[in-house]
Amino acid sequence: MGKLKFAIYWGAACGGCDVAVVDTHEKLLDIAAAADILFWPVALDFKYRDVEEMADKSIDVCLFSGAVRNSENEHIAKLLRQKSKVMVALGACAQLGGIPGLANEKRRQDILDFVYHGSPSTASQKGVYPQEITSVPEGKLKLPKFYDAVMTLDQVVEVDYYLPGCPPESARILEVVQAIVTGNLPPKGAVVGALDKALCDSCPRKREEKKVKVFYRPQEILFDPERCFLEQGLICLGPATRGGCSDPPRCIRSNMPCEGCYGPPPDVTDQGAKMLSAVSSIIDSQDPGQIEKIIDGIVDPLGTFYRFGLPASALRKKRFP
Amino acid sequence: MDNFEPKIIGFYCNWSSQMGIDSAGVEGASYPPNLRLIRVMCSGSVDPEVIIEAFKKGADGVVILGCHLGNCHYRNGNYNALRRYRLLQKTLEQFGLEKERLRLEWVSVAEGKRFAGLVGEITEELRRLGPLRQFS
Numbered sequence: 378m379g380k381l382k383f384a385i386y387w388g389a390a391c392g393g394c395d396v397a398v399v400d401t402h403e404k405l406l407d408i409a410a411a412a413d414i415l416f417w418p419v420a421l422d423f424k425y426r427d428v429e430e431m432a433d434k435s436i437d438v439c440l441f442s443g444a445v446r447n448s449e450n451e452h453i454a455k456l457l458r459q460k461s462k463v464m465v466a467l468g469a470c471a472q473l474g475g476i477p478g479l480a481n482e483k484r485r486q487d488i489l490d491f492v493y494h495g496s497p498s499t500a501s502q503k504g505v506y507p508q509e510i511t512s513v514p515e516g517k518l519k520l521p522k523f524y525d526a527v528m529t530l531d532q533v534v535e536v537d538y539y540l541p542g543c544p545p546e547s548a549r550i551l552e553v554v555q556a557i558v559t560g561n562l563p564p565k566g567a568v569v570g571a572l573d574k575a576l577c578d579s580c581p582r583k584r585e586e587k588k589v590k591v592f593y594r595p596q597e598i599l600f601d602p603e604r605c606f607l608e609q610g611l612i613c614l615g616p617a618t619r620g621g622c623s624d625p626p627r628c629i630r631s632n633m634p635c636e637g638c639y640g641p642p643p644d645v646t647d648q649g650a651k652m653l654s655a656v657s658s659i660i661d662s663q664d665p666g667q668i669e670k671i672i673d674g675i676v677d678p679l680g681t682f683y684r685f686g687l688p689a690s691a692l693r694k695k696r697f698p
Numbered sequence: 699m700d701n702f703e704p705k706i707i708g709f710y711c712n713w714s715s716q717m718g719i720d721s722a723g724v725e726g727a728s729y730p731p732n733l734r735l736i737r738v739m740c741s742g743s744v745d746p747e748v749i750i751e752a753f754k755k756g757a758d759g760v761v762i763l764g765c766h767l768g769n770c771h772y773r774n775g776n777y778n779a780l781r782r783y784r785l786l787q788k789t790l791e792q793f794g795l796e797k798e799r800l801r802l803e804w805v806s807v808a809e810g811k812r813f814a815g816l817v818g819e820i821t822e823e824l825r826r827l828g829p830l831r832q833f834s
Contacts, residue, residue: 482792526833650746653789657781663767665780672784679792691747691754696794696831 381437381558383408384416384428384457385467388450389477389527390443394468395419397544398440401551408551411558412437416457428456436461438557440540444470444477444688445528449521458534463557465569467550469543469638471530472568473648474688476543478527481687481694482679485525526694527687539568543638543685546570546623568640572621575642576635580615581625584608588661592674595634606634607659610674612681617641617652638685647691649682656682704758704824706733706817709744711775714765714806721810729817732824733761740764741802742775746786749800753790756832759799759824763813766804776804798823799830 387395399405399420415436416423439461445451458464469475480488494501511518530536540553549570556562556569563569572579584605593600593610600606606613606629613634619642620626628635641648656675662668675681683690710716716737722729738744741764749760762783764776783802791797801820805813 645747647747647750649789650750650786653785654746654782657785658778660781662781663774663777665767668781668784672781672788675785675788677792678785678789682789691750692793693833695792696833698794698831 381412382435383412383414384436384439384461385414385419386416386439386441386443386453386457387419388441388443388454388471388530389446390468390470391476392419393544394440394442394470397468397542397547397550400547402547404551408554412554425453425456428453428460431460433459434462438463438465438554440465440467441471441530442467442544444474445524445530445533446477446480447521447523451524451528451533452521454530454534463537463562464530464534465538465540465553466530466536467540468545469541469640469685471536472539472541472689473640473686474527474529475638475685478529478686478688479680479684481526483695484697485523489523529689532688537565538563539640540570541568541619541639542570542622543636546627548623549621568619568643570621571619571639573643574620576615576618576620576622576626576629576639579620579624579626580605580629582606582629587659589659590661590671592671594676600632602632607656612656612675614648614652614682614684616655617645617648617682636684637682640686640689648686649679649690652682653678702825702829704732704821704827704829705756706759706761706820706824707752707757708733708735708761708763708817709738709741709748710735710763710805711741711765711771712737712739713771714769714804715741715763715813717807718805718809718813719763721807722814723810725810727811727814729814730821732821733817740770740772740775740779742770742772742778742782744779744782746782749786750790753795753799753830756830758827758830759801759820761801761803761820763803763805766806769806795830796827798827 439457466472553570582605587608589610591610600609611634614637615635618637619639645651741762752760770776787797787800
């Protein structure tokens with residue numbers, strides 16, 4: 378068998394997934410021994426034209442990180458789908474929309490207004506916005522179209538496997554690549570490199586009783602590093618998040634509550650809804666007024682419960698009048 | 699928009715509110731046909747995922763009906779419903795859904811007429827708000 382052919386791409390992403398690939402350290406050389414990397418814009422100098430000229434299905438595996446936010450992301454996602462045998466959504470953005478997906482709480486125009494005019498650090502000329510086509514003496518300059526909403530990869534092309542995380546743990550990437558190299562592939566559509574059980578299942582913290590009268594944000598209190606975050610009034614997305622990032626989970630070990638980047642466990646269609654259900658069940662009050670007050674302590678429920686998954690959620694985007 | 703008829707999904711509990719709705723019929727009270735009722739064992743058993751699914755699939759409003767506080771057949775299921783409802787309503791407002799689109803109401807055995815009036819009031823409110831905008 379010849380070497381496997383890999384492509385690694387980023388859509389609307391921060392590059393953290395690419396760093397996670399590089400963070401496999403010397404194991405990256407094992408990947409390079411087993412596979413040729415044909416396309417990896419972050420690390421290697423290839424052009425889109427090089428991909429366009431490849432025969433269909435000539436790439437064995439494409440690791441696609443990042444959400445789909447503009448026409449360039451969509452074009453390359455479709456191109457790589459056409460050229461690849463196996464398409465892997467790498468990381469929270471490709472799987473669920475990720476942090477860029479939080480922009481689905483804003484209107485397209487409001488984002489452009491803020492970025493090109495409103496933000497205090499921007500010196501802007503009034504009325505100047507990026508144009509898809511700009512004519513200059515040398516010809517026409519093109520920019521990708523900025524879409525109304527952020528989409529997940531599978532809202533644009535068919536995805537074979539999902540490798541969750543923000544970013545995915547390097548060890549998990551390696552396991553999945555090894556599974557692919559050895560031909561040990563799970564059924565199509567599977568979430569790989571993660572467990573089916575919720576994060577709480579692998580959490581080492583002490584659990585006693587969940588009765589909360591005040592919700593805090595992590596900067597507001599000194600909390601017990603041994604005890605369940607939720608029991609201390611800190612919102613931890615463990616109950617509504619897939620476990621398996623690492624054992625014990627890294628964020629928890631570093632004394633930070635889970636933020637939910639590994640996405641919902643199987644059979645949960647809306648991670649945020651499940652989480653808000655869990656949170657409301659630990660509120661310790663039967664008085665409507667007090668319940669109201671306790672809930673007011675959760676400052677941004679949408680941003681908290683849908684932090685990594687707004688575009689993949691049932692409602693996907695805010696409705697504007 | 700003048701002839702817009704809202705679709706309303708109502709989850710009602712098997713106990714007080716079931717008998718309350720039944721007594722509306724016995725008393726001959728009428729209410730708009732916009733409400734589609736789904737029976738559940740307890741108002742506290744309505745998962746927010748299901749409510750969101752209803753909105754996703756085209757409901758313009760959702761109403762949850764349970765026993766009055768203190769009267770829950772399962773002692774405190776309606777308190778669970780109350781806590782969950784307030785947090786869900788706050789979240790849905792961030793999604794751009796007016797808070798009137800999700801209602802939680804307590805209906806007792808003796809409140810058949812009140813229930814009928816309530817459905818009329820909710821339907822009117824949703825007519826005023828217009829259809830829920832779907833994701834396009």
